[in-house]
Amino acid sequence: MRPDAENSAIPATPAAPVPARAPLQSLDLALTALLARAVPLPAVESVSTFEADGRVLAQDLLSSLDVPAHDNSSMDGYAVRCADWAGAATVLQVTQRIPAGSSGHALAAMSAARIFTGAPIPPGADAVVMQEDCETVEADGAPGVRLQVPPQPGQWIRRRGEDVAAGAVVLQRGERLTPASLGLAASIGFDQLRVAPRVRVALFSTGDELVMPGEVAPADMKPGAIYNSNRFFLRALLQRLGCMVTDLGIVPDRLDATMAALKGASQQHDLILTSGGVSVGEEDHIKPAVQALGELNLWQIAIKPGKPFAYGQVGAAHFIGLPGNPVSSFVTFLLLVRPFLLKLQGATELAPKSIAIPAHFTWPRADKRREFLRVKQNAAGGLDLFGNQSSGVLTSAVWGDGLVDNPAGQTIAHGDTVRFIPFSALLS
Helix, strand or coil: CCCCCCCCCCCCCCCCCCCCCCCCECHHHHHHHHHHCCCCCCCCEEEEHHHCCCCEECCCEECCCCECCCCEECCCEEEECHHHCCCCCCEEEEEEEECCCCCCCCCCCCEEEEECCCCECCCCCCEEEEHHHEEEEEECCEEEEEECCCCCCCCCEECCCCCECCCCEEECCCCECCHHHHHHHHHCCCCEEEECCCCEEEEEEECCCEECECCECHHHCCCCCEECCHHHHHHHHHHHCCCEEEEEEEECCCHHHHHHHHHHHHCCCCEEEEECCCCCCCCCCHHHHHHHHEEEEEEEECEECCCEEEEEEECCEEEEEECCCHHHHHHHHHHHHHHHHHHHCCCCCCCCCCEEEEECCCECCCCCCEEEEEEEECCCCCEEECCCCCCCCCHHHHHCCEEEEECCCCCECCCCEEEEEEHHHCCC
16 A cells, blocks of 8 residues: 555654655544545454444344234233222133243133233223232122222233334344343344454554563552553553454564564454554654554644544554543543444444533633543532543543533633533443
């Protein structure tokens, strides 16, 4: 694949002219451009419905039966004919007992059927009175029941097909499966589901300053060294999206090592994801390595945190480079990488839904960039703001339960309605 002519040359010396700074690109335009590159993977897999949670459907699911398959009781109680009730003194003879899984016979006049939740309504019955509203008595030496409330036609009866009608599409291609949708698929007889394949992702970090937890004790850390936190949350985020992750660890800050890692990863993965190493520093080798092996577009996105972002291709694999600061990397993954991965799987629902909630804080400093503030819902129904919104403070993402999507140039006064995106909509 031909590298972009403007970006393909590797600077020969540190003194090479610095290119003009590219204008900031809006998040919406960047996301549109990114998703245009995300062609859904062509393969399809068949998996057990038990194992399909989180996968993306590759077929419409049509029901071949009505659910429920017959009118049935939604309560334990008595199936009756409303016309038989003449007042609180009315006693009906209990002539049959219908547990779930059984079927009864036609209900005669002035009789009732003891019925249990899920059992078919016997012919002739038009209501169920729950057992709490009934009194058991004797009727001419036989079991009987006195109804303490007047029955209403249709009460406590689940009608045939009221959940699913035969021939209906109950789940659509492109839907991401949830526990509830797995139950729905099983309710119409599907024990296997055709789903999109898992995205194969190669993940690595760059930076000689990075140290893995457990390899060096905190007391022995060298000046300038930091523990590699990005690798942990990025891997977890990828796995939550159903990806098959190959963790390539920390690649040394050398051009040859970076090129070898990229070239090897491109041969067996759909996406290569990195954090850090896409700036113009002398030790940042991601940019020239990707350009030498494929193509690279460096975007400066008008969001805070998370301005630097890179997209390209190495062979047949997509490449995405995230910023190195932890919160910047976390937020740009949620806003850009997550929808990209979902589209690769053929998902149709890519954008999380925001909620209008009052801010219980002030934000007097308007920024030129669109901001994503870490906040938490409080007991009063509003949002509290984490005190330190720095891109390096990962504590803010742990403390918070979502982001405020604040437009560029916008201040926030206490009580203003803001757009809140819960982490629950972004981390699943």
